[in-house]
Amino acid sequence: MIMTNAKEESKKVMIVDDLEESCKLLSEVLGQEYKCVYTQESTNAMAMMKEFQPNLIILDYKMPGLLGVDICKAIRETQTTRYMPIVFVSGTTNVDEKIKAFEMGADDFISKPFHIRELMLRVKRLTHRESDSQAEIFAGNLKMNLFSRKVHIGLTEIQLTPKQFEILKLLVSNKNNIVRRDTFLKEIWSGIEVTARNVDSQINYLKKKLENFEGTIQAVPSLGYRMEVIF
Numbered sequence: 001m002i003m004t005n006a007k008e009e010s011k012k013v014m015i016v017d018d019l020e021e022s023c024k025l026l027s028e029v030l031g032q033e034y035k036c037v038y039t040q041e042s043t044n045a046m047a048m049m050k051e052f053q054p055n056l057i058i059l060d061y062k063m064p065g066l067l068g069v070d071i072c073k074a075i076r077e078t079q080t081t082r083y084m085p086i087v088f089v090s091g092t093t094n095v096d097e098k099i100k101a102f103e104m105g106a107d108d109f110i111s112k113p114f115h116i117r118e119l120m121l122r123v124k125r126l127t128h129r130e131s132d133s134q135a136e137i138f139a140g141n142l143k144m145n146l147f148s149r150k151v152h153i154g155l156t157e158i159q160l161t162p163k164q165f166e167i168l169k170l171l172v173s174n175k176n177n178i179v180r181r182d183t184f185l186k187e188i189w190s191g192i193e194v195t196a197r198n199v200d201s202q203i204n205y206l207k208k209k210l211e212n213f214e215g216t217i218q219a220v221p222s223l224g225y226r227m228e229v230i231f
Contacts, residue, residue: 010035011127014054016045016071017089018063022112026058026089029116030123042066046074049081055127059106061090061097069104076105076161083149085126086162089114095193102189102198105161109192122190139172140214140229153212163188164206167199171217171227180224199224 015026015038023038030036037052039045043065049057057075059068068088075081088101091112098109108122135146143152149165151158160168166188170179181196189198203225207217215229 011055012037012052013056013058013123013127014038014045014049014052015058016042016063016068017058017060018042019060022060022089026119029119033120034123034127042068042071045071046078049075054084056085056087056123058087058089058123061088061092061101069100072101072104072106083162087123087126089119098192099194099198102163102192102194103161105163107162108190137169137172139175139227142172142210142213142215142229144169144172153210156212158209160206160209163202164209167202167206168210171225175215175227175229178220178224178226183224 011034013030013034013036015023015030015036017023017026017038018040020040023040027036027038034055037048037054039048042063045057045066057071059071061068068090072086072088075084075086085107086105088098088106088109089112090097090109092098101109107126110119110122137144137146141154144150144165146169149162151160151165151168167184170184170187181199184199185194185196200219203217210217215227217225217227220226
């Protein structure tokens with residue numbers, strides 16, 4: 001079901017939730033600014049996404065058929081949808097489930113009941129990422145394109161999860177300076193109840209992927225991390 005009250009040029013949002021009430025509520029809230037489509041059948045999500053080509057997808061966590069994290073994982077493993085913003089809007093209060101969603105590549109997680117203003121701001125933030133296709137930042141032989149969200153070391157493209165990309169972006173933007181753990185938690189996890197251990201874990205994964213990087217990511221005891229690079 002596609003909402004028609006949004007402007008013709010509006011960006012598109014796809015909603016996957018097994019509860020019709022939730023689908024209708026999200027569509028009504030977001031439909032003022034976005035074209036919305038929803039499905040209650042999680043197994044139809046990938047086919048609908050291919051047809052609708054949304055700018056952002058909203059997932060519930062627990063659904064019959066496929067879990068939200070299963071769909072999230074499939075999106076991140078598909079070349080054409082790898083960088084699509086993914087937001088979980090779910091009634092789960094289980095921290096482990098929230099962490100699992102982020103590990104699978106979620107960009108944000110909003111718990112029900114949610115404040116409409118907060119939902120709109122978070123969706124807008126993700127659908128209005130940097131629009132300059134030449135927005136690039138560098139550190140040594142590492143290049144990040146902030147529009148395509150591609151990362152290269154030399155000529156080799158490095159595959160990162162959305163969280164790893166944001167962590168790397170903070171480090172590169174503050175190269176040779178300390179980025180505190182609480183900054184990572186605030187800027188990347190947006191207040192989700194995770195601990196500094198999640199930061200440490202993601203940075204360890206990131207360092208392994210940056211094996212040929214001409215620089216280092218160093219832990220600063222009790223504070224955070226610093227990317228050291230000559231240029």
